Amino acid sequence: MNFTKVWIITKSLLLSQLRATATSRRGSIRSIIRRPRVLGMLDVAAFVLATGAMFYISSLIVGTPIASTVAEYTKSGLVILPAIIMSMILLIGLIFEITSSYQFSSSDTANWLPVTASEYVLASALALVIYYSILPIVLIGGLMPLAYTFGLMQAWEYAVVLSIFGIFLGASVLEIIRAVLNRFSSSFYKKGGQAAIAIRAITGVLILVVFQLMFYPTIYTRFIGAVTSSFGPIWFVPILWASVSVAAFIDGSALVSVSFAMLSIALTLLLYYIAVVARTKYWVPMPPSIRISSAVYTPKSSPSFLGFLSATQLAIARKDLRGLVRRKEMLRFLALPGVFLATSIFSLSSSGGMSFFTYFGVFVVGISSFFLATSSVGSEGKAITNLYQAPVATKDFLIGKVTTPSIFGSLIGILFFIVIGALFESTHLAEVVVFLAISLVLSVELSLVGLYIGARFPNFSEAPRSSYMSQTAALIAFPIGAILIGITLAPLFVAALMATGLEGTFLAFVGSVAVAVILSGIFYALASGQVRRLLSQLPF
């Protein structure tokens, strides 16, 4: 392996991400972070801020009665750190990074330059880690003062080293997923037709969900906790080996600690090796030619429930919907609700009963619409010129673009609440209807919010990675979406807390709808302005 080459590829991957949002001088849709060095400076700043804040907080805690509890939490935090960081990288990668289209992966420079698979995989993993380094750094930095305060400094150092391996473990798994997705979607080339497209989409979603579940630590701790309620038996879960090692280190059992550290490092190397093999074997970046149907072309008339859309709006929405189910690089958005629902159903306690599930379902509906909408501008790529050269007005663009994520979220909502309704049918039907209704409203609201962010921070780069939004947006998107969902649902939360009964729930529902309408109005106006600015000049 040639490490100079690895570093050169890493840098080019990073730069292509960082500069992706470069736009016209007047359009001014730039990312602040344009150079790896700035990224490094931000990391340092984040570390300093996180440690500073936590030093202050821990100085307040010392000597108070809660100190011992916090010390316990710090210990658990250090123990779980490597696993958490690993799954964080994995989830981020899954949402923002996973695939680029065939058109571009086939012309990916790495394919025709003398670069080996192992060099490329390492570079790709490094680029991902560096690009999102700020998140693990905040976690690691935040834990340091606590560790220092409670005399766990060495354990902290130990956990950080193992976390770095955890990061690479996560990145390697991502590379494996990439290769597997390539492999399976290319196997559908030979077939064709709508059915093949559907099967391809469903299989892709399943692969993503299963991988995410396999590497989701809390699932294992839950599962094991349910059996024994101690950390003891987690040794048979490979992705938790690093955690076992840290726990043993804190307990002072050196032998256990070292052996599990070795196991964990071996696992990382093994997964890296698998990633390399998978890339070598399954790298088939040939653009697929699929015959969709052999039917004679008849122009479609609009489906009646969307009759209020103009021909242009409908055309944009229909195109996006087709892209969502047909494009390999859109699979992650299709899989997102599944990933969220599956991981939480398996890992969170179900003691909350129905109301917990309903809130969570509503949240997933909102966040799914939201992320799909944030991608809706950037995912056009350079092909967005099609919308620039045709007579598309701001309003048509906006409504056309909001339709697909709204429909997607609404479908998820309807599916989810049909299941919930069936499970809790007799007792809570009215409540199910209320939550279904609010989730439909929410999917429109969050689509507007997502479109605003997507149009504000678009990333049109198509190769070698396609994240569809700039790094800034990738970091702020989730909190913004989550907070807005929280605000919208606040009246319903309050009603639930006060146990107001059905009447109160209805009242709260009206309140939530009112909040949603207001927020939708605000974000419609914001998105409108942003889209107008975007459309005023070609952004690249």
Next chain:
Amino acid sequence: MPVSISATTLTKDFSSVRALNSITTSIEKGEIRGLLGPNGSGKSTFMKILMGLIKPDYGHVSVEGFDPSRDPVQVRQLVGYVPETPRLYDFLTGIEYLDFVADLYGLAPQVKKERIDEFLTAFELKGQGNDLLAGYSQGMRQKVALSTALIHKPKVLILDEALNGLDPRSAKIVKDTLVKLSSDGVTILFSTHVLEIAQAICQRVTILDKGNIIAEGTMDGLRAMAGGSTASATNLENIFLSLTGSSDVKAVVEELTAH
């Protein structure tokens, strides 16, 4: 003749390069205007400004009476455009893509169907209409892009090297179509590096170099400019080379192939 496209003192800077330097020209209705010039001379930039895809820094353009930077939607409704490197939606089939574009232009369903059928037949794409564009060859993509530029019967056509990658038969069809459209009153602005094409179909030619118009006129006019009736100035290639100061071709070739 009424004017269809006009530009006055049009200037565009890209950070350090002046892509267009105070361009003034006008194109009559029904004219086929060839736009020639070396790489980087500003041809595509000029066309993008006419489409309202980028804004000029200075000067004014008008397309069928509209200012593209102020009323881009009206301009785009009237104009058919083929960009330098057309980007299609690879996840749509040829028919779906044409249908999509036709919807953006607001064509009625029946018109849409007729037009799409016509283009698929003319460009011999009938058999591939239901295949994803991802599997199309470069020439096939170019045909699709040309179809979308023509589908709404535009009053103006802006074609940026639109014959790239077309086989001889399709190129002939397009050239004949352009001549026919021009006689029906459609204005055509046509950039190309293939000087024979310009010579064959363009009534007038504009030659750009480093953002300046260095020559403009009919073939006869240009011939006169490039040195009267000497034998070397009879075809467009020689005129072009002598005007753009690139008559040192032989020396460059020798340099490149030297060992």
